[in-house]
Amino acid sequence: MQSKLKVALAITLLTLSLTSVAEPKRPECVAPAKPGGGFDLTCKLAQSGLVDLKLLDKPLRVTFMPGGIGAVAYNAMVGQRAKDNNSIVAFSTGSLLNLAQGKFGRYTEKDVRWLAVVGADYGAITVSSNSPYNTLDDLIQALKKDPSKVVFGAGGTIGGQDWMQVALLARAAQVDPRKLRYVAFEGGGETLTAMLGGHIGASSSGLGEVLPQVEAGKIRVLAVLSDERLAGAYNYIPTAKEQGYNISWPVIRGFYMGPKVSDEDFTWWQQRFEKMLAMPEFDQLRTQRGLFPMNLTGKELEQSIYQQVETFRALATEFDLIK
Missing domain, CATH: 3.40.190.10 (Periplasmic binding protein-like II)
Structure with a gap:
C-alpha cells in the first residue's frame, strides 16, 4: 500500500511541476531575417495562433535577427541565449539545408531543441x-x-x-x-x-x-x-x-529553442503548440497564410530533422557544396 501511495504522490508532484511552470514573462518569436519573408510569415502564424486562440496570456512579440540566412540567430541562441525560455526561433527546410553544409559555423542540428513544425509550404x-x-x-x-x-x-x-x-x-x-x-x-x-x-x-x-x-x-x-x-x-x-x-x-515551417532550456519550460511550449495544432481554428489561420497541414512536435520532430539533414548532406555533396 505504501509503495502505491509513493507512486501516486510522485505522479501528482510531477504533474504539478509541469503545470506550475510559469508562462514566459516576455514571449518572443525570432524571425532570423528581415521582415517580409517566410520566417516573418512563420512567426506571424504562431503569433495569431497562440495569442488569438487564448493559449498565451501575454502578447507574443515578433523580432528580427537577420544575418547569414539564419546563422546569426542560431549562433545567438546556442552561444548566448541557451537557457532563454522566452524565445522561440522560426526555421524552415532551408535552415536544415544550411546546417547540412556547415553554414551555421561549428554548430550542428543537434545543438538546439526542436520544438514544433506547424505547417508546410x-x-x-x-x-x-x-x-x-x-x-x-x-x-x-x-x-x-x-x-x-x-x-x-x-x-x-x-x-x-x-x-x-x-x-x-x-x-x-x-x-x-x-x-x-x-x-x-x-x-x-x-x-x-x-x-x-x-x-x-x-x-x-x-x-x-x-x-x-x-x-x-x-x-x-x-x-x-x-x-x-x-x-x-x-x-x-x-x-x-x-x-x-x-x-x-516541400518547405516545412516551425520553431526551435535554445539547447539549455529546461525540460519544464520546453514542455510548457510544446503543450501549447500541440493544443494549437489540434484546433480547427488554427487550421483556418494556416490556410489563410497559404500553408498546408503538417504537425510535428517533440521526439518525432527531432528524429525527422536528423534524417532530413543527412539527406541534405548527400545532396550538397552531389552539387559540390561541401568542401
Whole structure:
C-alpha cells in the first residue's frame, strides 16, 4: 500500500511541476531575417495562433535577427541565449539545408531543441506580371539558349534552399547550375522588391511567402514544386512535374529553442503548440497564410530533422557544396 501511495504522490508532484511552470514573462518569436519573408510569415502564424486562440496570456512579440540566412540567430541562441525560455526561433527546410553544409559555423542540428513544425509550404518559381516568361518552359528555353541572360534572385546564398530549387530545375533541364546567374538577398521581402523593380528576371521561394503579391496580380507563378496540384484556391497553379520537370520541394515551417532550456519550460511550449495544432481554428489561420497541414512536435520532430539533414548532406555533396 505504501509503495502505491509513493507512486501516486510522485505522479501528482510531477504533474504539478509541469503545470506550475510559469508562462514566459516576455514571449518572443525570432524571425532570423528581415521582415517580409517566410520566417516573418512563420512567426506571424504562431503569433495569431497562440495569442488569438487564448493559449498565451501575454502578447507574443515578433523580432528580427537577420544575418547569414539564419546563422546569426542560431549562433545567438546556442552561444548566448541557451537557457532563454522566452524565445522561440522560426526555421524552415532551408535552415536544415544550411546546417547540412556547415553554414551555421561549428554548430550542428543537434545543438538546439526542436520544438514544433506547424505547417508546410512548397517551393515556387515566380516572375513579375509583365515578364516575357508566361510558362515554365518559356523560362527553361531561355536558360538553355543562354543561362547568363536570366538573372535569378532569392533569399539566401548559393547552396541555400532557394538556390537549390533553381539548381534542381536547371539540372532537370540539362543546364549546368554553375552557369546560372544568381543574386542573393537577405530574405524574401528584398527579393520581391528587386523582381518587381525589374532588377532580376525570376525568383525561387516558398509559395506562401509570395501569395499576397500573386493575389494582387503583381507576380505570376510559373510552377509550384509539389508532387501534385495543390488543393483549393491554388489548384490553378501547374506543378513543375506536370510540365515535364521532375522536381518536388516541400518547405516545412516551425520553431526551435535554445539547447539549455529546461525540460519544464520546453514542455510548457510544446503543450501549447500541440493544443494549437489540434484546433480547427488554427487550421483556418494556416490556410489563410497559404500553408498546408503538417504537425510535428517533440521526439518525432527531432528524429525527422536528423534524417532530413543527412539527406541534405548527400545532396550538397552531389552539387559540390561541401568542401
